[in-house]
Amino acid sequence: MKILVINAGSSSLKYQLMDSVTHDVLAKGLCERIGIDGRLTHKVPAKDIKKEFEISMPTHAEAIQSVLDALVSPEHGVIASVKEIDAVGHRVVHGGESFAQSVLITDDVMKAIEDCIPLAPLHNPANITGIKACQKVMGNVPMVAVFDTAFHQTMPEKAYLYALPYEYYENDKVRRYGFHGTSHRYVSARCADMLGKPIDQLKIITCHLGNGSSIAAVDHGKSVETSMGFTPLAGLPMGTRSGDLDAGILQYLMNKYGWSIDECLNVLNKKSGVLGISGVSSDFRDIESAAKEGNHRAEVALECFQYNVKKLIGAYAAAMGGVDAIVFTAGVGENDAKTRMAAASGLEFMGVKMDPDANNTRGKEAVISAPDSKVKVLLIPTDEELMIATDTAEIVGK
Numbered sequence: 001m002k003i004l005v006i007n008a009g010s011s012s013l014k015y016q017l018m019d020s021v022t023h024d025v026l027a028k029g030l031c032e033r034i035g036i037d038g039r040l041t042h043k044v045p046a047k048d049i050k051k052e053f054e055i056s057m058p059t060h061a062e063a064i065q066s067v068l069d070a071l072v073s074p075e076h077g078v079i080a081s082v083k084e085i086d087a088v089g090h091r092v093v094h095g096g097e098s099f100a101q102s103v104l105i106t107d108d109v110m111k112a113i114e115d116c117i118p119l120a121p122l123h124n125p126a127n128i129t130g131i132k133a134c135q136k137v138m139g140n141v142p143m144v145a146v147f148d149t150a151f152h153q154t155m156p157e158k159a160y161l162y163a164l165p166y167e168y169y170e171n172d173k174v175r176r177y178g179f180h181g182t183s184h185r186y187v188s189a190r191c192a193d194m195l196g197k198p199i200d201q202l203k204i205i206t207c208h209l210g211n212g213s214s215i216a217a218v219d220h221g222k223s224v225e226t227s228m229g230f231t232p233l234a235g236l237p238m239g240t241r242s243g244d245l246d247a248g249i250l251q252y253l254m255n256k257y258g259w260s261i262d263e264c265l266n267v268l269n270k271k272s273g274v275l276g277i278s279g280v281s282s283d284f285r286d287i288e289s290a291a292k293e294g295n296h297r298a299e300v301a302l303e304c305f306q307y308n309v310k311k312l313i314g315a316y317a318a319a320m321g322g323v324d325a326i327v328f329t330a331g332v333g334e335n336d337a338k339t340r341m342a343a344a345s346g347l348e349f350m351g352v353k354m355d356p357d358a359n360n361t362r363g364k365e366a367v368i369s370a371p372d373s374k375v376k377v378l379l380i381p382t383d384e385e386l387m388i389a390t391d392t393a394e395i396v397g398k
């Protein structure tokens with residue numbers, strides 16, 4: 001089946017046309033500056049084609065139309081007709097407690113996604129706009145929603161409840177949801193494949209370390225704990241996000257500087273994390289260069305990140321009563337051997353023994369622990385688009 005995977009943001013839209021059987025990426029690209037002017041970058045990997053176009057995109061509908069035009073173009077297209085697209089898979093950030101799995105999009109599903117807007121006010125409206133634009137331009141092609149939160153819906157109550165008055169959970173749905181679920185699901189499944197064991201016999205800790213970072217405990221194939229919470233601000237320190245902190249800090253800083261809550265959250269979301277500590281950049285490559293030159297704040301930013309990853313690996317092993325495998329993925333996890341090594345070293349007491357040579361790998365699947373390591377450590381590039389395409393093909397095929 002040919003599946004179009006769509007990830008719609010407020011002014012951008014990423015797409016991939018995939019063959020769900022061969023897993024080939026036929027074409028992919030990005031629409032940017034939607035609602036401003038409009039730019040399309042379109043790539044055809046098999047032919048090494050990369051094209052850039054300035055196209056008017058007042059709304060997401062024109063953006064989708066420009067994607068379809070590019071896909072059927074005689075010069076740089078990959079299909080003869082839009083009719084060849086069997087289904088569309090949409091990334092949707094928040095499914096709340098309504099969705100524990102991907103679903104075929106119906107009117108009721110759209111209503112439920114709209115009901116989740118208060119939980120993800122920046123993301124869900126953009127995702128909904130993307131779905132509606134596709135429906136407008138593509139008519140009756142079946143569409144599937146794949147949620148970032150769905151995989152973590154298996155967390156037990158003791159893991160997802162915050163210790164707040166219970167009515168805030170009951171009435172207001174304040175609880176831990178977790179994000180990056182599609183990535184955690186994909187890499188934990190690949191991990192089981194690579195180890196040649198059924199996933200329901202494994203305890204896996206998946207570390208999605210990128211600009212946004214989260215860790216999940218995947219026990220017998222089910223997410224039982226994860227570091228992001230009610231929003232993607234929680235857990236590890238990230239590129240620009242603070243991760244967990246004492247809520248009392250908000251009151252202290254707001255009083256001291258006369259900030260509104262929005263100003264305070266802007267600092268927590270955009271000026272914190274490794275950028276905030278280092279003062280250099282949110283990009284680990286820049287911070288590593290600065291640390292090499294003796295910049296102390298850059299050094300401690302990296303140490304702080306690595307320490308928090310290690311701490312959560314220990315905590316999640318405790319939560320599951322053991323661990324068989326640890327997986328590193330996403331921009332930092334896939335490319336940064338030093339961070340992986342620092343996060344996994346010192347865990348020898350629980351059976352983790354890294355292989356420095358094997359760890360010296362970038363961006364491809366590898367076992368990076370020593371052959372005699374009780375706990376296997378793996379590097380697995382994530383592929384959320386493939387997961388979305390696979391779910392979409394499966395649901396539409398039924």
Ligand code: AMP
Pocket residue numbers: 209210211212239282283284285330331332335336
């Ligand atoms: P992601 O959000 O998964 O796309 O990850 C993006 C982040 O990965 C960037 O901000 C970098 O910090 C990090 N990254 C990418 N390549 C490398 C590399 N070779 N070494 C260290 N960090 C990297």
